[in-house]
Amino acid sequence: MEHHGEGSISSNTDYMRMKRSKRHTPRQIQRLEALFKDCSHPCEQHKLQLSRELALSPRQIDVWFQNKRAQMKTREERYDNPKLIEENDKIRSENITIREALENVICSTCGGPSINVDCDFDEQKLRIENAQLKEENFNG
Amino acid sequence: MEHHGEGSISSNTDYMRMKRSKRHTPRQIQRLEALFKDCSHPCEQHKLQLSRELALSPRQIDVWFQNKRAQMKTREERYDNPKLIEENDKIRSENITIREALENVICSTCGGPSINVDCDFDEQKLRIENAQLKEENFNG
DNA sequence: AGTCATGACGTAATAACATGA
């Protein structure tokens, strides 16, 4: 109900404090955002200046910046999450590829089907087993 | 801003002292949380029942569940993010370990220092290179 | 048939407030 489209229409002058909407005007927000880009914690002076300039109480300026900082934080997280998941999947599949390569190794000198690897004393084997176990631990 | 003064009569119980606190009482929240665990989208019946039971308007019940769902969503994300980063690191290190193992392979039959792997025609080699490139792509 | 309005209900953003460190 009541979709007012005010924002784009009355652009001629400053907004009369539209009775209905408690939102800040686009102009106010634009100004606030501009400052926020430079500094997310405005000093007292900036705060008071904005207060006069935008006809908002200092308290409102304060609240706006607090809310904005919180918003940015969660917005970052929402953005990082899918990125991490994708990256995760890719590395995992690379992992499998290399593991397969390791099993299909063929010796170049004896040309034989040398399926197996080096010594048992070496830590190498242990480390690989270890990695395998940790991997299973995640998936399980 | 002056909002409603709603019938927050706090019924018979103890929480009279918070005069104009807009917070819901612990008892109310406890009850709401309990139902939320079972279903995050309560039907009309449940809503009305809660409304009577907790002396909150149906609208308030509605709003509480909406806010709760949003809260849960961001809470999940906050929790997943560090988990994903940790997982990511571990898989990455496994990756390196296996890669090293692949280079230090020694043939078991000829006992030689068979450093190298199989044929050039095989897709194996390509796949490994591919993985390597993709990996670099991430880090760069 | 369609299409246009309207309402019910959802999420997302936001303003204001409350609290603890």
Place this chain on the structure above:
DNA sequence: ATCATGTTATTACGTCATGAC
């Protein structure tokens, strides 16, 4: 006091179902 964080309430926008034309 200021700030991060969480809570309550409102607004904006989207979708879907229903109904009149």
